[in-house]
Amino acid sequence: MSQPLPSKLYRSGQVRELDRIVIEEGQIPGIDLMERAGTAAFSTIQVLWPDARHITVVCGGGNNGGDGYVIARLAHQAGYKVQCLHVKPPGELKGDAKMAADRAAELGVTLAAYATPSQTDLLVDAILGTGLDRPVSGELARVIDELNALDIPLFAVDIPSGLNADTGAVMGTAIRAAASCSFIGLKQGMFTGHGPACSGRIIFSNLDAPQDLLDKIKPASRLLNFQKLIKLLPRRPADSHKGHFGHVLIVGGAPGFAGAARMAAEAAGRVGAGLVSVATATDHAPLISLARPEVMAHGISQVSDLNPLLARCNAIAVGPGLGQTDWSLGLMAKVLESSIPLIVDADALNLLAAEPSHRDHWVLTPHPGEAARLLGTTNAEIQADRFAAVRAIQEKFGGITVLKGSGTLIADRNGEIAACPAGNPGMASGGMGDVLTGVIAGLIAQGLSLVDAACLGVHLHALAGDATALDGERGMLATDLLPELRRLVNP
Numbered sequence: 210m211s212q213p214l215p216s217k218l219y220r221s222g223q224v225r226e227l228d229r230i231v232i233e234e235g236q237i238p239g240i241d242l243m244e245r246a247g248t249a250a251f252s253t254i255q256v257l258w259p260d261a262r263h264i265t266v267v268c269g270g271g272n273n274g275g276d277g278y279v280i281a282r283l284a285h286q287a288g289y290k291v292q293c294l295h296v297k298p299p300g301e302l303k304g305d306a307k308m309a310a311d312r313a314a315e316l317g318v319t320l321a322a323y324a325t326p327s328q329t330d331l332l333v334d335a336i337l338g339t340g341l342d343r344p345v346s347g348e349l350a351r352v353i354d355e356l357n358a359l360d361i362p363l364f365a366v367d368i369p370s371g372l373n374a375d376t377g378a379v380m381g382t383a384i385r386a387a388a389s390c391s392f393i394g395l396k397q398g399m400f401t402g403h404g405p406a407c408s409g410r411i412i413f414s415n416l417d418a419p420q421d422l423l424d425k426i427k428p429a430s431r432l433l434n435f436q437k438l439i440k441l442l443p444r445r446p447a448d449s450h451k452g453h454f455g456h457v458l459i460v461g462g463a464p465g466f467a468g469a470a471r472m473a474a475e476a477a478g479r480v481g482a483g484l485v486s487v488a489t490a491t492d493h494a495p496l497i498s499l500a501r502p503e504v505m506a507h508g509i510s511q512v513s514d515l516n517p518l519l520a521r522c523n524a525i526a527v528g529p530g531l532g533q534t535d536w537s538l539g540l541m542a543k544v545l546e547s548s549i550p551l552i553v554d555a556d557a558l559n560l561l562a563a564e565p566s567h568r569d570h571w572v573l574t575p576h577p578g579e580a581a582r583l584l585g586t587t588n589a590e591i592q593a594d595r596f597a598a599v600r601a602i603q604e605k606f607g608g609i610t611v612l613k614g615s616g617t618l619i620a621d622r623n624g625e626i627a628a629c630p631a632g633n634p635g636m637a638s639g640g641m642g643d644v645l646t647g648v649i650a651g652l653i654a655q656g657l658s659l660v661d662a663a664c665l666g667v668h669l670h671a672l673a674g675d676a677t678a679l680d681g682e683r684g685m686l687a688t689d690l691l692p693e694l695r696r697l698v699n700p
Contacts, residue, residue: 247279
């Protein structure tokens with residue numbers, strides 16, 4: 210149960226193809242796979258809810274419902290009190306699902322039409338599977354909304370009903386589970402958008418399918434793996450000096466926004482950059498140096514003031530607190546003349562949306578609102594398919610794109626997309642993006658490639674947020690992450 214999730218993520222059509230390959234080429238009958246799925250799910254229930262003795266399984270009309278009938282039968286055989294409720298009469302089922310329902314009934318499980326569950330310790334969602342292609346409506350929507358409203362833990366079989374397996378969007382309404390047990394291949398939609406909130410804790414089983422068969426389908430995306438990524442930061446030699454670890458330049462901090470530039474600068478230092486400079490409004494420079502004397506803050510009154518700073522740095526982050534004034538436009542234009550690796554965030558992204566360009570030496574880090582401006586669309590459209598959005602931004606602007614939010618996504622130049630499995634709602638507060646920008650800049654300054662810095666930076670940032678959330682999500686500040694960032698880059 211504590212094993213890490215595999216890195217490969219799939220679209221729903223790919224998972225159906227994996228099922229077909231395993232059944233046909235692996236010569237494993239579909240009903241046997243269904244039995245394995247039900248067994249894996251029931252074992253998960255026993256581990257996660259060891260005190261539950263009364264469970265209610267709500268079964269749909271497809272193979273997901275078939276998995277539910279297997280769970281109900283196994284629970285009944287194990288001595289649980291079982292309610293098995295159906296939203297489609299068992300007599301109308303076909304194939305493996307009908308076989309599973311018949312087996313449950315033959316062994317004494319009472320199958321009843323759906324009614325509001327009561328006096329139960331756990332609700333099992335086996336209503337809809339990965340094939341959902343239209344919004345849930347009518348009676349099914351009512352059932353899902355009613356289950357969500359009950360003060361009873363919910364466990365989703367394979368994927369929460371109503372969640373789009375490909376995009377992470379809610380299709381009208383969706384189950385909000387405490388945990389989910391997914392089979393054969395992890396569905397990418399469970400890890401971004403509404404996916405994390407609907408899926409809860411995700412457990413995976415490949416149902417003992419032969420690995421050579423599962424390897425026949427190239428995954429659609431992948432999960433970040435921190436244990437692999439952190440190896441990009443080697444142990445430092447004893448004779449190291451600050452010049453070995455790069456010089457970051459933060460460009461931002463228009464009048465009234467010194468904090469954004471300072472947070473990005475301090476984050477760059479906390480992940481190991483050897484030197485950090487800030488180019489900011491003239492009134493801010495002494496304040497930043499006073500608050501964090503390790504940061505070299507420079508007041509910029511005219512664009513030419515940037516020249517000596519650009520000559521000394523090897524990573525630039527532009528945007529934190531930059532604003533959209535003539536001063537901001539001048540600094541942005543000057544930075545874009547350079548070929549130094551660049552991280553573009555916040556108002557720099559808004560300036561870029563107004564005057565698009567394509568470059569290979571930058572990392573763009575938009576949140577959904579900024580992403581919508583970059584693509585000339587709406588926030589809702591971005592969230593409806595975050596995978597498509599991050600790919601579209603990367604293709605339009607080049608380099609690496611980081612689409613922030615629940616289940617942050619990273620798209621590289623090869624069209625590959627990675628999803629971050631960490632992070633929490635406590636990170637929904639001002640300044641978190643500025644810290645992430647500084648983290649990525651600090652990693653690039655130390656010699657990491659743009660894509661490696663983006664992937665490691667996103668995961669470091671999210672894990673630092675999770676560690677900070679141990680003291681509570683509500684009230685978390687961006688600067689609370691800084692001590693955790695330092696700890697995480699020194700495993």
